[in-house]
Amino acid sequence: MKKINLFLIAVLSIGLAFNACSKKTAAVQTDNRETITPSPAQPLPQPASTRPVKPAVKQPVPASEPVQADKTDKEQGITITTAIEDKILQFDAINFDYDSYELRPDAIATLEKIAGVLKENPTATITIEGHCDERGTVEYNLALGEQRAHSVKTYFVEYGLNPDNLSTISYGKEKPIDPHHNEAAWSKNRRAVLNHNETE
Amino acid sequence: MKIAGVMICLTYFFTVIGRGQTDVFLKIQSSETRKINVAVSDFSTNQNSQLAIDLRRIIVDNLNYSGYLKVFNPSPFAESDTLIQNADVLISGDITSKSSYFNFELGLTEVATGRKLMTKSFRSYPFALRVLAHTVSDEIVYRLAGDYGIACTKIVFVTEQKGGKELALMDYDGQRITMLTHNRSINLLPSWSGNGKSLLFATYAFGNGPVLANYDFKDREITRFVSQVGTFTSPEYSPDGKKVAFVLTREGNSDIYVADHDGQNLRRLTNHPVIDTGPSWSPNNHEIVFSSKRSGSPQIYIMDAEGGNVRRLTYENKYNSSPKWSPRGDQIAFVTLQSGGFQLCLIDITGENLACLTDNKASYESPSWSPDGNHLVFTSNRNGRWEIYSCLRDGSLLRQLTYSGGNTGPTWSPRLKPFN
Secondary structure (H helix, E strand, C coil), rough: CCCHHHHHHHHHHHHHHHHHHHHCCHHHHHHHHHCCCCCCCCCCCCHHCCCCCCCCCCCCCCCCCCCCHHHHHHHHHHCHHHHHHHHHCCCCCCEEECCCCCHHHHHHHHHHHHHHHHCCCCCCCEEEEEECCCCCCHHHHHHHHHHHHHHHHHHHHHHCCCHHHHHEEEECCCCCCCCCCCCHHEEEEEEEEECCCCCC | HHHHHHHHHHHHHHHCCCCCCCCCCCCCCCCCCCCCCEEEEEECCCHHHHHHHHHHHHHHHHHHHHHEEECCCCCCCCCCCHHCCCCCCCEEEEEEEECCCCCCCCCCEEEECEEEEEEEEEECHHHHHHHHHHHHHHHHHHHHHCCCCCCCCCCEEEEEECEEEEEEEECCCCCCCCCCCCCCCCEEEEEEEECCCEEEEEECCCCCCCCEEEEECCCCEEEEECCCEEEEEEEEEEECCCCEEEEEECCCCEEEEECCCCCCEEEECCCCCCCCEEEECCCCCEEEEEECCCCCEEEEEECCCCCCCEEECCCCCEEEEEEEECCCCEEEEEEEEECCEEEEEEEEECCCEEEEECCCCEEEEEEEECCCEEEEEEEECCCCCCCCCCECCCCCCECCCCCCCCCEEECCCCCCCCCC
C-alpha cells in the first residue's frame, strides 16, 4: 500500500511538473515529455511555487523517488483519465460529522487540493457521492447523502469549477465501506466520494 | 395469578407454534380486548391424513396470529369435555379427497348452545394447500371477529444479494419467498398500490441515482415512473389509489411532492431547506404524516394532503423518523433513536400516548402496518443479522419471518384475493 502511495505521489508530481511547465520554457516541457528515466526532471518545490494554489502533496517528495519506467511510460502515454483518478485517489477521504453536511476544516483542505487538480483538467466530469453511517433511517439517509454530495459540489462551484461537469448522487447508508458498529466505522462511512467519469 | 396463567398459556403456544421465539418484548400493557377462545378438532379425512394434519396446523397457526382468537390445545387435540368447556367456538373440518383435487368442509359450532355458526365448502388441490388454509382462516376470523384476517396477505421486502439489494415477496408468515427484481442494482422503499397489483419503489437501475419505478405483479415488468430531473425516493400510494406522495431532491434539498397515480401533475407540498422525507397517508386520504428536520432534529409532523397546516407530533427524543399511519386511523408507528439503536414506537394522532414496543437491546427499523391495523412488520438486527419480524400492535406475538440475513425495508400488502 505504501509503495502505491509513493508511486502516486511521484506520478502526481510529474503531472504537476507537467502542468506547471506550461508557464515555463518549452525546453523544460519537452524534457519532461521525453524523460524516460525514473526520476522526474523537475525538483518538486519549484513547480509548486509557480502555481496559484497550495501544493497538492503534503510531504516533500524527494526528486529521486524511484518510479518504475514502464509505469511512467504508461502515465504519459495513456489518456488523462488515469491521471485524474490517481490524483483524486491519493487524497484523504472527505468525512462529515454525524447528521451533518457541513464541510469540516479538514474536508475543506482536501477539497481545495482536489479542486486544484480538477481546475487543471477542465473537461473532466466528476460524480460526487454522498454516504451516511447506519444510525439513520433509509429514507432520511438518502436525503442526507444528497446534502453531503451537494455540499461538495457547491464548494467546487464556488472554487470556480464548471457545475455542468459535476454530478451528485446519494447512496444513503446503502454502501458503507466499514461494516462494523462503532464510531471508528461510522466516521469512515460518513463520507463523500469522488469518481471521475470515463470520457464518452 | 391470572396474568401468570395467561403468560404460561401463551408461552406454551409459542413453543409449540412459533419458530423458537418465545420471548415477548412487550413494554406496554396489552389492550384488554378479550380474545375469542376456539378449539380446532382434528380434521376427518377419507384418505390423505398428512394433508389433514398440515391443513389444520396452518389454520391453527393463522388463527393464533390473527390477534383476535386464541386456539386451545392446538396439537394434539384431545377430545375432552374440559377443553370444550373452555372454548367459545369449535372448529371442525372434513376432507374428501377426489382424484386430483379435494373438498374441504368447514364447520363452526357455538359450544354453549351447539348452534351451527357457519358451514362452508371449499375445493382445492394439494399443491394449493397453503392458499386454502389462509383463505379458510381469514373467513373464520371474519365470521367470529367481524374483520378479515391477514393470512392471505403478503409482505414485500428488500434483500441483499450479490451486486445490490433486490425486492422479494413472501407470505405474511415468511413462507414462499420469491424474488421480484433481478437488476443487480439497489432497489429500496417499496410501496404497494391499494389494489395490490403493483409496487412503486426507488431504484438505481436506471442510472444516475434513485428514481421511482413501477413493478407490475401480473406482467412482472418494471417501468420508469415519473421522468423528471432530480432524484426520487420514498414513494407512497394514497389509500384510494388516486395519488402518490414521494420525495424529490433538487440541488441537495429533499422535499415532499404529490402526483396523480399516473405520475402526472406534480405538486410540491413542502418547501423547506432541510430534510423532509418519509411521507405516509392517513387512511381517509386527507392528511400526510412525514419526517422533517425543520425544528433542528428529525421529528414527525402531520400536514394536509395538499400541503399546509403543518403540525408537529413528536417532542421527545432527538431523532424520530419513518412514520406510518395506521389503517385504523388513530395511531402513527415510527422509530426513535435510543442508546441501543432505533426503537419501534406508537403515538396517537393527537400526540398523546407515546409508547415504545421494543427492548432497546437492538435496532428496529422500517415499520409497516398490516391492512387491518392490528400488526406491524419491521426489520431488526436483534439476532445478529438484519431479518424481518412481525408482531401484534401491542408488541406481543413477535415472529421472525426471514432467516437469510440482509433483509430490510418490509412493506405489508393491502387485503388481497388469494393468488398463486
